[in-house]
Amino acid sequence: MSNPAEKSDAPRSQELAAIEAEAFFYTVFEHLGYDFRHYSDASRNRRLMAFVDKHSLGTISEAQGRVLRDPALLSSFLSTMTVNVTEMFRDPLVFAKIRTELLPRLATYPSIRIWIAGCATGEEAYSVAILLDEAGLLDRTTIYATDIDSDSLRVAASAIHPADAMVGATRNYQASGGERPFSDWYIAKYDRCILSPSLRSRLEFFSHNLATDSAFGEFHLIMCRNVFIYFEETLQHRVERVFWDSLAPFGNLVIGPREGITGDGTKLFKPQDRRLGIYVKSQNQHARP
Numbered sequence: 696m697s698n699p700a701e702k703s704d705a706p707r708s709q710e711l712a713a714i715e716a717e718a719f720f721y722t723v724f725e726h727l728g729y730d731f732r733h734y735s736d737a738s739r740n741r742r743l744m745a746f747v748d749k750h751s752l753g754t755i756s757e758a759q760g761r762v763l764r765d766p767a768l769l770s771s772f773l774s775t776m777t778v779n780v781t782e783m784f785r786d787p788l789v790f791a792k793i794r795t796e797l798l799p800r801l802a803t804y805p806s807i808r809i810w811i812a813g814c815a816t817g818e819e820a821y822s823v824a825i826l827l828d829e830a831g832l833l834d835r836t837t838i839y840a841t842d843i844d845s846d847s848l849r850v851a852a853s854a855i856h857p858a859d860a861m862v863g864a865t866r867n868y869q870a871s872g873g874e875r876p877f878s879d880w881y882i883a884k885y886d887r888c889i890l891s892p893s894l895r896s897r898l899e900f901f902s903h904n905l906a907t908d909s910a911f912g913e914f915h916l917i918m919c920r921n922v923f924i925y926f927e928e929t930l931q932h933r934v935e936r937v938f939w940d941s942l943a944p945f946g947n948l949v950i951g952p953r954e955g956i957t958g959d960g961t962k963l964f965k966p967q968d969r970r971l972g973i974y975v976k977s978q979n980q981h982a983r984p
């Protein structure tokens with residue numbers, strides 16, 4: 696017969712792990728400045744446990760001391776915390792809509808500024824550059840692509856991607872209305888593909904943390920897709936205010952199709968195509984954060 700005290704062990708250890716996780720993320724923010732305090736608990740804590748197991752650290756409390764003292768372990772922790780899954784022309788219908796509805800507005804500006812926030816390894820930024828080039832707008836555009844993960848940014852800046860990723864990229868490109876041979880945009884070398892230097896020359900990759908950093912310029916289009924899903928509502932609202940501050944009048948914000956703008960955010964952005972995650976900056980004076 697099982698001991699009733701044993702039955703309650705699992706929930707208690709989960710509760711303890713949740714308390715330790717809160718303390719861990721608070722300490723990492725206080726001492727190192729990386730703020731994961733307002734990421735969604737479930738996936739954040741699961742990733743933290745995966746990190747603890749990967750390095751056989753025993754408990755979250757033990758991991759806390761080690762991460763503070765060991766830069767290599769910190770770097771591994773940061774990589775575990777960020778999900779950098781991406782692909783070129785991901786959600787092709789979004790890119791089709793950018794092609795047909797957003798580019799004509801962008802074409803009215805003498806110089807175009809775009810911010811891709813949470814760019815991971817850069818595929819989304821290169822996809823936007825391709826759309827702009829096909830519309831004859833790339834030579835007057837600068838695309839600022841940012842992320843917190845320095846390993847991802849290094850890959851993005853190299854413009855080198857695995858050759859087998861080009862199969863899905865070609866399919867997505869065609870589904871987005873692309874009509875050229877997709878191989879025009881890269882040179883294949885063994886198992887790697889190097890994206891065209893003409894695309895790379897209009898892209899600037901750098902580190903920017905949406906949880907702690909502020910606006911750094913004015914943009915006509917901001918894309919931040921598949922990042923809000925990891926954030927709690929308070930953090931999402933913080934980022935929405937940064938985006939509102941960063942957008943030119945009537946500028947567009949594009950978020951992931953599975954993400955939404957709710958609560959206070961609805962004062963800042965009006966849906967242009969909610970299904971595809973396309974919003975427009977609200978001009979309402981009272982919207983000012």
Ligand SMILES: C[S@@+](CC[C@H](N)C(=O)[O-])C[C@H]1O[C@@H](n2cnc3c(N)ncnc32)[C@H](O)[C@@H]1O
Pocket residue numbers: 777778779780781782785812813814815816819841842843844847903904905906907919920921922925
């Ligand atoms: C799933 S990827 C999305 C990539 C791309 N936007 C897309 O939709 O394919 C999420 C990215 O958000 C980044 N990220 C997470 N928290 C962030 C933060 N606080 N500031 C900036 N980027 C962040 C991660 O490092 C990761 O590269």
